[in-house]
Amino acid sequence: MSAVITTHGLTKTFRNQTAVDSLDLYVPQGVVYGFLGPNGSGKSTTMKMLLGLTRPTSGGITLFDRPLTPASRTDLLRSIGSMIEAPPGYGHLTGLENMRIVQHMLDLADTQIDHALATVRLTAHRDKLVRNYSLGMKQRLGVAMALAREPALLVLDEPTNGLDPAGIEEIRTLLVELASEGITVMVSSHLLDEIDRMADVLGILSGGKLIFQGTRGELFEHSTPDLIIETPDPGAALALGITATPVLEGLRLSGITKEQTAEVVRRLAVAGVPIHEVRRVRQSLEDVFMDLTGRGGLL
Numbered sequence: 594m595s596a597v598i599t600t601h602g603l604t605k606t607f608r609n610q611t612a613v614d615s616l617d618l619y620v621p622q623g624v625v626y627g628f629l630g631p632n633g634s635g636k637s638t639t640m641k642m643l644l645g646l647t648r649p650t651s652g653g654i655t656l657f658d659r660p661l662t663p664a665s666r667t668d669l670l671r672s673i674g675s676m677i678e679a680p681p682g683y684g685h686l687t688g689l690e691n692m693r694i695v696q697h698m699l700d701l702a703d704t705q706i707d708h709a710l711a712t713v714r715l716t717a718h719r720d721k722l723v724r725n726y727s728l729g730m731k732q733r734l735g736v737a738m739a740l741a742r743e744p745a746l747l748v749l750d751e752p753t754n755g756l757d758p759a760g761i762e763e764i765r766t767l768l769v770e771l772a773s774e775g776i777t778v779m780v781s782s783h784l785l786d787e788i789d790r791m792a793d794v795l796g797i798l799s800g801g802k803l804i805f806q807g808t809r810g811e812l813f814e815h816s817t818p819d820l821i822i823e824t825p826d827p828g829a830a831l832a833l834g835i836t837a838t839p840v841l842e843g844l845r846l847s848g849i850t851k852e853q854t855a856e857v858v859r860r861l862a863v864a865g866v867p868i869h870e871v872r873r874v875r876q877s878l879e880d881v882f883m884d885l886t887g888r889g890g891l892l
């Protein structure tokens with residue numbers, strides 16, 4: 594699959610704080626790429642660099658197989674719609690009047706404006722003042738503004754932030770539809786739940802570093818679920834120096850590999866500690882995510 598965005602060692606340092614640390618992103622064409630991470634992990638800074646709004650301290654960005662440089666930026670941005678400071682739009686103007694501003698700035702046709710409003714299902718509300726829109730409608734207007742130029746790539750920073758479940762579902766449906774039409778969508782969120790069911794590929798940031806990039810299935814493979822060892826004599830196991838937490842069934846061990854499991858079982862058996870069952874605890878994607886980003890993360 595060809596890539597729409599690739600970055601190499603992308604880094605942004607503010608004074609002595611590294612906000613984005615050596616990112617190697619790979620965003621394939623026609624997918625919804627979920628860009629996840631706790632507040633302050635560097636999502637917005639990365640997106641601003643991708644749009645040429647902030648200059649990287651080091652590293653490179655390639656968009657549509659062309660390096661992003663001051664000389665190529667204007668041309669590349671013609672194919673990119675974005676919403677970074679959400680939601681945009683002037684409250685004292687109607688939805689349509691806001692769209693007209695975009696139309697004039699980008700020299701777009703009436704049909705492009707009509708189509709963008711229809712895509713986000715705002716045609717019936719286009720003559721209402723934006724200050725009377727719900728948050729979901731404002732977010733959808735922002736997406737319409739980004740869509741009007743008929744971009745090949747949409748970059749949306751937290752478009753579901755603050756929406757109720759119905760509003761999130763609307764954005765999810767919309768973005769999945771756009772991707773099915775071949776538009777590549779990069780969408781950020783600090784909440785896995787908001788993004789999980791729409792994203793084909795996930796990129797997870799923590800402390801400015803990309804700690805995972807791949808599909809949901811690959812994220813599961815990446816995880817090491819806790820191990821439960823059922824035994825009536827957990828004390829004997831602990832006395833052997835095995836690092837575990839006593840639980841109702843026996844012992845719970847975290848972060849241990851298959852090889853370590855075999856070794857623990859061998860030691861228990863040699864010591865004559867009775868083992869009734871050994872099993873992995875089923876993990877939700879949220880658990881895997883929490884493990885990766887640290888349970889202290891605001892996810």
Ligand SMILES: Nc1ncnc2c1ncn2[C@@H]1O[C@H](COP(=O)(O)OP(=O)(O)OP(=O)(O)O)[C@@H](O)[C@H]1O
Pocket residue numbers: 607612630631632633634635636637638639783
């Ligand atoms: N212009 C700036 N000057 C100094 N520090 C900045 C600047 N912009 C961002 N930062 C810092 O960089 C880090 C990453 O911020 P960023 O906004 O990219 O994170 P984020 O993942 O988008 O979080 P949020 O969801 O809260 O916006 C934070 O510690 C932030 O304080």
